[in-house]
Amino acid sequence: MPTEIQVDTKEFGAAMKRLENVSPSVRRRVFGEYSNYLLQSVRGRAPFGRGNLRNSFKAAFSDDHAVVGSGLAYARILHYGGTVRASGNPLYKAPGPPLKSRAGSLSEVTGKPIKYLAIPLPGARRNSAPIDYPNSFVYRSKRGKLIIAEAAGKSLRFLFVLKESIEIRATGYMKPTDKDIRQFGVEVVRGLNAAVKG
Numbered sequence: 001m002p003t004e005i006q007v008d009t010k011e012f013g014a015a016m017k018r019l020e021n022v023s024p025s026v027r028r029r030v031f032g033e034y035s036n037y038l039l040q041s042v043r044g045r046a047p048f049g050r051g052n053l054r055n056s057f058k059a060a061f062s063d064d065h066a067v068v069g070s071g072l073a074y075a076r077i078l079h080y081g082g083t084v085r086a087s088g089n090p091l092y093k094a095p096g097p098p099l100k101s102r103a104g105s106l107s108e109v110t111g112k113p114i115k116y117l118a119i120p121l122p123g124a125r126r127n128s129a130p131i132d133y134p135n136s137f138v139y140r141s142k143r144g145k146l147i148i149a150e151a152a153g154k155s156l157r158f159l160f161v162l163k164e165s166i167e168i169r170a171t172g173y174m175k176p177t178d179k180d181i182r183q184f185g186v187e188v189v190r191g192l193n194a195a196v197k198g
Helices: 009-019 024-045 052-056 073-080 097-102 178-197
Strands: 003-006 058-061 066-070 082-085 117-120 137-140 146-152 155-163 165-168
Touching (some): 009 178, 024 058, 024 178, 073 082, 117 165
Antiparallel strands (some): 117 155, 137 146
16 A cells, blocks of 8 residues: 555635635645645655655645656555565565565575565675675674674675664654645645635
C-alpha cells in the first residue's frame, strides 16, 4: 500500500465552511494549489534531501481533498519507524505489496534464505552491495559483530556490518505541519478572490 498523507478536511472546518457554497471548479482549484504546496513541503522534509524518496512523491486532488503520497516501500517505515528484518528471518514482514514476494527470498549468491541485512560502512562505495566486492570475506570482530571486509594492503577495509534486523527511528516527515494547515486557509482565500474577480 503506497504511503501517503491525507489532508483531513475536518481539521480545516473554518476554511471548508467558506468553500461550501462555491462551485466544484473553485474548490478543485483550491485543492489543486494546496496539493502542489503540500508536495513541495513534504519533499522538503523528506529524509535524504535528494534521490528516489524525495522524487517519488506525487500529488492528487479533487474538489474536496488533497493527497500527497509515495509508492516506495520504505517511505512508510521512515515516517512511522519500526523494525526492518532480513527477508529470510521468520519474523520478516513485508512493508507493502511490492515486497510481499520477498518473504523467504533467497540469496543470489548462495541460494539460501537471506539471514542478514548488509548495512554499509564508510569504506563501501555508495549504492554498492556485498556482491560488488568479489574478494571480500566475513570477519567477526572482537565484540562478535559480523563484518564484511576486504584486504587493503596489510590492513582491512570494513565494508558492511551484518545484522538480523535494524530499528528505524520515526521521523514523521509526512505529517502536515502547522504551517501546512495555515496554508490551506491561504489557498481558500486565494481561490475565493480569484472566483470573485473571474
